[in-house]
Each structure stands twice: as structure tokens, then as C-alpha cells.
Amino acid sequence: MTNYPIFDGHNDTLLRLQATDAPSFFTESPAGHIDLPRAQKSSFGGGFFAVFTPNEDDNDGPADHITKDGYDVPLPPPISQEQALAYTNTLAARLFRLEAESDGQLKVVRTADELKDCLQNDVTAAIFHIEGAEAIDPDFDALHVLYQAGLRSLGIVWSRPNIYGEGVPFRYPSSPDTGPGLTDEGKALVRECNQLGVMIDTTHLNEKGFWDVASITDAPLVATHSNVHSISPIARNLTDKQLKAIAESNGVVGINYAVNMLREDGGLGTDISLEQIVRHVAYIAEKFGVDHVALGSDFDGTNIPDALKDVTGLPKLIDRLKAHGFHDDALEKITYSNWVRVLEDTWK
Template sequence: MTQFPIFDGHNDTLLRLHMSDNAPSFFTESSEGHIDLPRAEMSGFGGGFFAVYTPNKNYEVKPEDYMTDSGYDVPLPPPIQQDEALAFTNALASRLFRLEAASTGRLKVVRTADELTRCLDKGIMAAIFHIEGAEAIDPDLDALHVLYQAGLRSLGIVWSRPNVFGEGVPFRYPSTPDTGAGLTEAGKRLVRECNQLGIMIDTTHLNEKGFWDVANITDAPLVATHSNAHALSPIARNLTDIQLAAIAESNGVAGINYAVNMLREDGGLGTDISLDEIVRHVAYIAEKFGVDHVVLGSDFDGTTVPDSLKDVTGLPKLLDRLKAHGFHNDELQKITHGNWVRVLEDTWK
């Protein structure tokens, strides 16, 4: 394995594989999607949070249809039912476990920080079972305990649409993340139960009030797996300096998202941008809040990334740009995986 295996905060590869009947096997190198095992292995991709996300049926919007000269506000889909989300969650989680079984030891679903460290040391792709949007969980939290026993170790309370636990931020530019009410009482109970079990809470997609509700309740480091610096790209999905300071104070991390509209100062969808746009967000957090509090959170297979990156095979070029910016080896070790290991050691039980 490379000196700097990249452990990544978020991908939607399971959903891509599930939704495409003709998708190539995860174990076959192809040009489709952003991640497959051969491309990952040759690129130093050490693994990451494999998201389980339930999309709305028959609901699709094109962000470009909402672009104006002054910005955009993309409408969110309606809430979905718990039984629908739980069935879909089971299907995607099953796909992850089947990939593990079929990988002949090249991929492992990790449940402890020690397992993660061993995989990174041995060049085995480490996958964390993560749910993005807690719709599959009932307000009594019975499903949470079952999913934990199945391997769930990370949970995003919302994907931007609302649910019984809280509200998310819209895809709106320009906008602050202060866009609505915070967590419900059920959401606050969910945070406490995740703390008790040792499930990492992901504040990504939460609005600002929800973020502060988590910060005021949790006894674990604050984490945003795939969110950028609002000061550099003022889209509602990004984190303000006050939020980033709270993450740093808690000894948590923010994972830099490669989505072009979350990198660009103008919030645009154009993909012809340099890898230095990613480096800019990494450096901003590292220099202002400390290198211990920034990681990478690609959103591979779930967003549009710069042409200069293309897919997982662009990661060595990104490392080169980080080195050229002036990050030293010990700092690269932290950004690529060390900070993730520390946070999970502090969070998981």
C-alpha cells in the first residue's frame, strides 16, 4: 500500500451499482462511475464510508434548470416512509456484505478502529457501513440497534430532505446553512443513542440549527464527512467558520467534498476546474483551524467532480498538488487517513 492510503469520507458506489442493471462488476476495471476495486487499488484508495442512501421514487430534478444570474435554489423531494427506506437500506447493506464475501479478502467491512488500521496497513480496502439519512430508523430506535448489530458504524441524520429526526439544508446558492428548524425531540434521542452505541454522527446535510443541536448533545467529536468551507464557496451545504471552529474544538474533522459546485466560489456546475480548488479548501481549514481537523470526503459516485480529477485514479495527482502546496509527509498522513483513525478511535466503542 502507498505511504498515504486515502481513507475517504463518503461515496455512493453502492447506490450506483444497485440502480444500474448493466453496471460492470465492482471487481472489474472500467470507465463507468468513479470507483471500482482495480482502479482503487492502483490509485491508493484505502477505503471509506460506503453510504446507504434511499432515493425518492420517480423524482428527478436537474440543477441546471434552476440556475439564474443570481444563483439557484433546487427544490427538495418530499419525505419518504420508514418501511420503504428500511427495505432499501437492507438491500444496499446486503450488497456491501456480498461484495465483502466475494472479494477474496480484498475488501473488508470494518467495525473497529483496529480493523481499519490493519486494513490500511495491509492494503485491504476498508469499508464502513454508513447510512445517509435516517429514514430507515423508527422513532423508537428499534431498527438502530438491529442495524448496529449488522455493522452500522456511521449515521447521517438527514440527507437534505426532512425526516422525523430533523431538517437538512437545501441545495441553494448563495445561502448560509441557517435554513430552518433543528433536530426534533426524536432526533435528539437518536444522537444520545448513537453516542451510547458508539455510532459516529455525521452532521453533513444538516442545517445550522441541527448542527448546533448535535454539538450541544454529543459526547463524541463533531464530524462532517463531505462538506467544504462556506467562506470559499457560499452554498448552503458548506460549513461556516463558526461551525468549523466547533468541529476543531471537539477534535473532529471536516471531509472535503469534490463536488464542483461546493468547491467553486461562484457555486457553478462547470467541471473545467483545477485540482487546486480542492487543495484550496483543504488548506483553508488546515491553516485556519488546524491540519488535525481536515480530511477528504469525495462524494464519489454521488456528485459531479472536476475533469482534472475524473475518478479515483486522479487521487495520486491530488496528492501531488497537496505536496506542491507545501503539506509535509506528517500532514499528508493526517489528511489522507490518520485523522479519520483518530476520530473513530474516539467515537466507536
């Protein structure tokens, strides 16, 4: 156990639970990366629970698109608003059912005070987050309804195009400057989210889209599960210029545990040490300030280091951060308080 509740920037646990053979969230199991019993053993205080609509019959990954230098996965095709909204409702309902069935052990939080209360009282806190805004119609009717339901965080894109913008491909090596910026609808979406107090997540946006968000938003810039491009030059990671902009906005980056976003060579092998995660945390903390780095695992959505295994490996990660020289106030910021600060500055 650690002395710090670990609040996490991103997981895809709802998507995993949607699988017909997935074990119950309330039963300890070796399946996946998170269930409630394992989380409670590991000082996992909660996180952003992503609602994501996958493309049908599209399971391609980097290993399917190897190039002479690395890999280049084509962007999947767009999906319809009708398909995305239906699937969003399904996964959101699953999240709310988990809350209802948890006997007070899990809470979908809608305010920073609720989040702080959960962290102080060992209640797992869940933020309703949508990854990829395909479910949102251009009149924003669905956005307002989903906000009333509890939506508090929105990623404009996943790594595919939609009416609001375009995501980066899974490409190594590559700059994140891979396509056009936000559409007029995308710029309007940023403004509407600002008015509501929905956090905008720049994760998966290409570089032009990122700078469009930066030029419009009145909230801190956030990337919930992204890493350092200077260490691992995959298109999904953030350049130093982007990291500086996030810091100057008093925002935060959640470090992703995906092995290909941690490794210098972009490789897919999972036999890497926890020092690779620490290295990305330390880079941002030392160059841009410890106030601007947190954790954003991507649990249940990616391949993570064998040394971590699942949520139960988090105490080992905290030990490695301590060994690097992070203590007390710095660990508190990295594990949860940077997220709390940004949400206090963003949510209405």
C-alpha cells in the first residue's frame, strides 16, 4: 500500500466489461487490469472511466502494419453519430449500474468536492469520460443531455476522423503533426464544453488540433493519457512545445503505461522496467514542473509492462518514483492532487 490515493487519467475498463465473458467488476480476477477488489488493495482511488465506441471488425494494431522503420496503422474510418450515441448510452448505463450495485464503494463524481470526499474516504471515484466525440451532434443536444447525466470529460477525437477533427495515427516514428486542425464544429465544441464546464482532453488529437484547442479554451490544457515525444517519438506523444503550453496553462499530462509509448524504439515488447514510466514522469516534472504531470494508465486499453502487470502493481510504481527522488508533496501531486487542481479550475 502507498500513502497516496492514486487517481488515474484513463482506463477502458467499461469496454472490457462489455465483453460477454468478462468477469464481474466486483469479483477479483486475473482478467484485465482493474476490478474493485484489486483496486482497493492497491490504493487506486479512481479515475476517468472512458466510454469509447470501437469500429466494428477493426482490430488492427501496430503489429499488423510493420514498416522498415517501425509501424504505421491507417486511421480507421469514421463512425456514425447514431452508432456512437447508442454505444455511449450502453457503456454509460453500465457505469451507473456499477455505482448502484457497489454498496457505496464506487461513486460517479460530478464535482471536485465529491472527488475529494471520495479520495479522503476510500470510495473509488469514477469520472464519466467520452473518448471521441462521435456521439455528440453538431447542435450539441446530446452534449447537454449527457452532461446532465454526469459527463464531465470529453476527448474530441480518438485516432480516427470525425466531424470535429482528426486524431493521430498509431505511427512510429512520427511527429504528431499528421493532419488538419479542428473543424468549425470542433472549435464550437470547445467553446460549448467551456461553458458547461466539461474538461477537454487533447489526447489523440493531432498537433494542429491541439493548437486549435489551446487558442480557444479558457480552461487548463489536459492530455489524460499521453507521453513525451522527445523520449518516444510516436505520433501519439507530445512534443516539448506542447508540454510547455500545457504547463503554461496550469494543465496536466497523465503518463500512459502503453509500452510502445514508453519505449525509445516504439517497440511492442512488454518486458520493460517500471523505470520507463518514471523516466517520462521525471522528464515533465524536471523540465516543466511537477505540477503538470500525473498518471494516466490506459488500463484495460493497451499493453503495459510485465513489471506492472495490472492495478496491483501501482505500489511498486510509487516505490520507483520514491527511489528516483519524488517524495511527499511531489508524490501527492503526481498521484492525485494535480488532477484535483485542474478539475477545480475546469468544472463549473
